[in-house]
Amino acid sequence: YALDQQPAVGYWNLQKLAQALAGHVDGDALAAALAQYEQQLMLHYSELMRAKLGLAVWKEDDPALFRELFRLLAANKVDYHLFLRRLGEVTQEGAWPASLLALLPDPRGWQAWLERYRARLVREGSVDAVRKAQMDAINPKYVLRNALAQQVIDAADAGDMQPFERLFAALQYPYDEQPEYEA
Numbered sequence: 001y002a003l004d005q006q007p008a009v010g011y012w013n014l015q016k017l018a019q020a021l022a023g024h025v026d027g028d029a030l031a032a033a034l035a036q037y038e039q040q041l042m043l044h045y046s047e048l049m050r051a052k053l054g055l056a057v058w059k060e061d062d063p064a065l066f067r068e069l070f071r072l073l074a075a076n077k078v079d080y081h082l083f084l085r086r087l088g089e090v091t092q093e094g095a096w097p098a099s100l101l102a103l104l105p106d107p108r109g110w111q112a113w114l115e116r117y118r119a120r121l122v123r124e125g126s127v128d129a130v131r132k133a134q135m136d137a138i139n140p141k142y143v144l145r146n147a148l149a150q151q152v153i154d155a156a157d158a159g160d161m162q163p164f165e166r167l168f169a170a171l172q173y174p175y176d177e178q179p180e181y182e183a
Contacts, residue, residue, distance in 0.1 A: 007045045051138050052084050054131040081143045088135035091128045140174035
């Protein structure tokens with residue numbers, strides 16, 4: 001599931017589990033547990049998203065900022081992980097990072113969101129270098145992709161374990177810069 005859909009899907013799965021247990025467990029207790037879980041889920045999700053975007057404090061317009069970001073990511077088929085990692089390169093002033101713009105099929109379509117994000121950083125007094133370090137610690141640079149896994153499987157089937165060893169080594173430290181594993 002897309003990153004922004006995971007909380008809703010997890011909650012839906014728990015609702016289905018509650019339905020399956022309804023004949024064996026008190027319905028009011030199930031409803032209360034689901035309500036408590038939903039509240040905690042949304043609180044945790046909001047905290048996680050703020051961390052991923054390098055935002056230190058809660059602001060009332062955060063949910064709208066998150067929704068618009070995920071709408072843009074989905075509509076433009078932009079890789080979530082790469083985008084969030086490169087978003088850490090945004091500074092409070094100056095040009096947008098070339099590495100970030102390279103991900104966007106039409107950077108002009110992102111201008112309003114990027115300006116809103118930058119204004120949000122300025123409003124909370126974000127320090128660029130500190131924020132980037134925090135974002136790099138939560139947004140992995142290296143993520144296992146199906147195509148890479150398939151390449152490793154195909155090579156292993158042919159008796160070559162070197163691609164596996166290389167991928168395994170890169171994924172040991174997914175948040176660190178590892179130029180030797182850029183491919």
